[in-house]
Amino acid sequence: MGKSSFGNIFTVTTWGESHGRALGAVIDGCPAGLPLQEEDIQEFLDRRKPGQSRFTTARKEGDLAEILSGVFEGKTTGTPISVIVQNTDQRSRDYGNIALSYRPGHADYTFDQKYGIRDYRGGGRSSGRETIGRTIAGAIASKLLKELGIVFCTYTKSIGPVSIKELNPEEITRNALYMPDALAAKEAGAYLETCMNKGDSAGGIIECRITGVPSGLGDPVFGKLDAILSHAVMSIGAVKAVEIGDGIRTAGLNGSTDNDGFCMQNGAVQKTSNHAGGIMGGISDGSEIILRAAVKPTPSISQPQKTVSSAGENITLEIHGRHDPVIVPRAVVVVESMCAITLADALMANMSARMDRIKDFYSSLHKNI
């Protein structure tokens, strides 16, 4: 499979650079008959759009989604869905000085090492704009999952030293930082102002909670649901750690405090806790899936930094132009998108896990003819 593709049945292939003509995604393996409109995708793209607050870049791009194939009369047809977003505001002059130097914290150096050629007008393929393709596919996957009752709640859990203290889902979209805690959002905002005044930036943590996931998704070994989710989320630029359920904390727990017990409730098996984050042995257990991603600070800062030029000279670099002091809020929808793509794929793969269900499936078709 191509390196710019993800998924086995429900797959996404993304393309495009920050300063090229356009970016886009091809979603293949989406089932036929899913209602889909450009608005569904636009809603997701708008969540990652720049220029929405004083903490995001002023670059005012429309980032308008156009569906080019795979949808007919408002429904998917089972064929590849190609979606394109034009690059309307390229402003490559902002990036002039980076053409000749390796920016710390960016992929400039490694790109040159690997390919020997680099689109020096901007981040190119390694730009944050690359996530447009992921978000397009995430919007489609989410639409599919919603039809099955699977719902996401994704938000900023912390920015720098400021963590949420409550989880109020309604609050998430009320503040520019996508935090489910108004007070924390206010404090984080103040912290970011401080960073900006110093020409510096901040990192943070994104948490994704998914409810309504049927048990049985994922596979016992390399295809563990948590492993695929980790692949999906760690492939987002700037993510440096991924946790499932209690995550890193489990290293300090005991079996007696980490194990989730089972009990019967109204005739159904229930868990008495959810340290595991909804996945046991790589397979979803029907409870809430909980995942966290640690996002590093924006590498583009206006403070002077020591680095080298492509010509091999020690230089001091100052990156001008506006840059987001924090990536986290705009990455919330990207984390959600990658989780949605992973779940859509796992849902489809799981349909063939049992012989009795395969027989039921095909015998019901025969009756229809």
Add this chain to the structure above:
Amino acid sequence: MGKSSFGNIFTVTTWGESHGRALGAVIDGCPAGLPLQEEDIQEFLDRRKPGQSRFTTARKEGDLAEILSGVFEGKTTGTPISVIVQNTDQRSRDYGNIALSYRPGHADYTFDQKYGIRDYRGGGRSSGRETIGRTIAGAIASKLLKELGIVFCTYTKSIGPVSIKELNPEEITRNALYMPDALAAKEAGAYLETCMNKGDSAGGIIECRITGVPSGLGDPVFGKLDAILSHAVMSIGAVKAVEIGDGIRTAGLNGSTDNDGFCMQNGAVQKTSNHAGGIMGGISDGSEIILRAAVKPTPSISQPQKTVSSAGENITLEIHGRHDPVIVPRAVVVVESMCAITLADALMANMSARMDRIKDFYSSLHKNI
């Protein structure tokens, strides 16, 4: 690709259950001409073998590797390498009571939900014995990497509340916990004794450092080297978090403290720090790769636990028989193996990244004929 396979060019397919006749792995895409003997694999298997200390199960299996194909006169031939380990000491009587109940912290419940059938004699495919296949492949990948000067240093960083304070590579194999710090190993041992006395277990953190990795490995988007490493390591049972470089700590840093600067040293580009853990924009930068995995406590504990039977009754379960109070030490080689497999695959994939190198490669062949 099958769900029990991993890798794109250098691939491993594992098979086998804890109480079946045997377990094994098929390694495909290994280049021809690599010197390989059963001893190379045995050395790795011995690192995960039970019965080596009072902290590991007494189950004394030989776990002897037999190479069945792909090697001729001491060298790989380019064809699939099939390696088998017989299950000689199955002792299924130990596991009798788990046939009828869902053990907390295990995959019993989710396995039943997914497949509707379960090898109730033990953990089956979700047993820790599944890692035999990974370790076999890891031994081969490591042999390959060593030929290119790529070397691993993997160890227990913490067990429960006890973390290492120094990194002394020689110490790692001197203590049963694979800790590079003799004092910490002693403290951790004492902690584990306490856990065992309470019929409880502990978790911990494994760290893997890889040196000699050439720059250029990995791809910019979904095939990021850190994303594949996360997939690889999170697919190990009991791993609940993966970090690259500063990992979760980066969420609290600023751009000015997280960015790694560049400088010229002896005519070569060097980094002035390594917060990124050797990977920038998903591509290796030539510096040390650093990865950590958080391992949850052994779920099998002898304390009574609340759970339900397969028949849907609330029960209290006591798991008899000896179980490791901690998985971490035996998982060290498994984490190393998964990283080795990932790197071997990335090394091979990277060979076709540049047209000039493809031309050089094929023009040198032409000269040989």
Add this chain to the structure above:
Amino acid sequence: MGKSSFGNIFTVTTWGESHGRALGAVIDGCPAGLPLQEEDIQEFLDRRKPGQSRFTTARKEGDLAEILSGVFEGKTTGTPISVIVQNTDQRSRDYGNIALSYRPGHADYTFDQKYGIRDYRGGGRSSGRETIGRTIAGAIASKLLKELGIVFCTYTKSIGPVSIKELNPEEITRNALYMPDALAAKEAGAYLETCMNKGDSAGGIIECRITGVPSGLGDPVFGKLDAILSHAVMSIGAVKAVEIGDGIRTAGLNGSTDNDGFCMQNGAVQKTSNHAGGIMGGISDGSEIILRAAVKPTPSISQPQKTVSSAGENITLEIHGRHDPVIVPRAVVVVESMCAITLADALMANMSARMDRIKDFYSSLHKNI
């Protein structure tokens, strides 16, 4: 995916060389709950076994299948099924002279060119024994398909100049050539005697007819069912052409004679002919799938042949020892196996093609809990 693997959901990975310790296959993605015993596999292996008539090699190997994993209490568990066949009669002395020369019609030369090393004791990975792994997987796939009412009729259509004139399914297993026409089998036997007397060999054509295939299998573009079947069958050593339906004959037809009309019959859509061989636009149409494979003559002949030694000298080679004068009869089960593997995979992939069916599938599961 590894080069020794085939399939996307129902996958097979084969391993082993003609003169190694064993050969085998790992079948992953087989649904749980399929009744499976070693006898099911043995039955298929026996159809390709040598030593059954004067037209097959005397090499009397048991070729006994042992299931090592993935089956519990007579049913598949959803985990990888590992099956092994020991190499008991290796008789490498028969092959002594080929170690130093490139046999015409064999892969000796290309193997050396690619890998620079070769298991010179026999055909190695390119031996006909490699098909043992395919046949193992084919037996399992066939068992699965039979449960859904999909049935194969595969036979020798021609050997050298002798073609069948009738298709009598009962006759197939009554003659050593697997021809569904007793008279043609007799003539073909006489023709083979002539070839053997000259130290020569013959080729032929295998035809595979599959009934009970539901409509809808396969995908519109690169995943066309006929394209995957061609890949599957052309990957069998010695196959040099693959045809679907009227195949090569269609090149000489007109639209008016090649198009299959539709008509209503008992309220169902029927085709008025089947030139297409059961596949339209890459998707099964519910009618009989028809495929043919052209098999070249056995390359090992006892006549002297001009060739070169590995050392680069012109030599004349005489291949002693008994070799089948024709590969076709033993390849019948291999063609059937590859088609069965392909269909099993396509059946499982097709389950997620429509949103309404995905919803039905998951809503029925919810009711079960």
Add this chain to the structure above:
Amino acid sequence: MGKSSFGNIFTVTTWGESHGRALGAVIDGCPAGLPLQEEDIQEFLDRRKPGQSRFTTARKEGDLAEILSGVFEGKTTGTPISVIVQNTDQRSRDYGNIALSYRPGHADYTFDQKYGIRDYRGGGRSSGRETIGRTIAGAIASKLLKELGIVFCTYTKSIGPVSIKELNPEEITRNALYMPDALAAKEAGAYLETCMNKGDSAGGIIECRITGVPSGLGDPVFGKLDAILSHAVMSIGAVKAVEIGDGIRTAGLNGSTDNDGFCMQNGAVQKTSNHAGGIMGGISDGSEIILRAAVKPTPSISQPQKTVSSAGENITLEIHGRHDPVIVPRAVVVVESMCAITLADALMANMSARMDRIKDFYSSLHKNI
């Protein structure tokens, strides 16, 4: 891998329907540094363009290729190359009557069976326009191969009963049928006129010859070069048979007449014949690769045909509008494209087949730093 993707390292993903807004392809894994312009792609697209002679549809679309990503300053950058072709002349009114009926020889019926929804304005994803994506990728693959000295000669071998008698490469582009024999082209033209007068169509055979292919491409089992080529070519709509080398004729040959001998010539190994078509045991042998594809007659004919409506009534269908009486000439570049894509992928995969070459590769890089 998505069903609309092909290739393992050098991959293509195509998208688009005949009456949608656009069609295109994303080529991923193309090495960095390959000179590439829109003209390179246009040249290939023009070879499949309609409206070039009285034997092709009058639909005058520009079919202009636009490169949207992956190319910077005239060279590939190693990132996905997205190429788009707008659908400017959709004329959906031509196809009005097919919305309600299943056209014989088309995918209308199977598409409805699989997806339950169909873009009834035309062939949709199953239209011949789908090959635009393949041709785009083929142009890029061919550019890459040409840099390595690999050259294609692809042409119409026969149309209906008229076969070429000579192979004059210069002649191929001089006649509208792409036949390398002026006389045969004239006869075939006359034959096609007869077909058109009857409202009928014709099929034919395409032959592809590839020179300069290094030995060693392809893998011994499922990844045989001939198997992948067959998959590639059989996935083109209307192709019903694929042959390698002597193909179906080998079924009637003897070992003594089919085997290709070897001899030393100027110190190099040469073959004394090429019945195998350049591939032995699935691996290229350095000689000319020869492949043939049988193409069925255009299914759209103006003669009345018996079929059924989507509503389940027996009807007689007359397809108005102009349709090519033969697909073969326009499919020549498509066959060449699929072979080029396959070879580009195999070339890149082969680079990691030997340990000594991997070591050479990486040790030369070390020297460069």
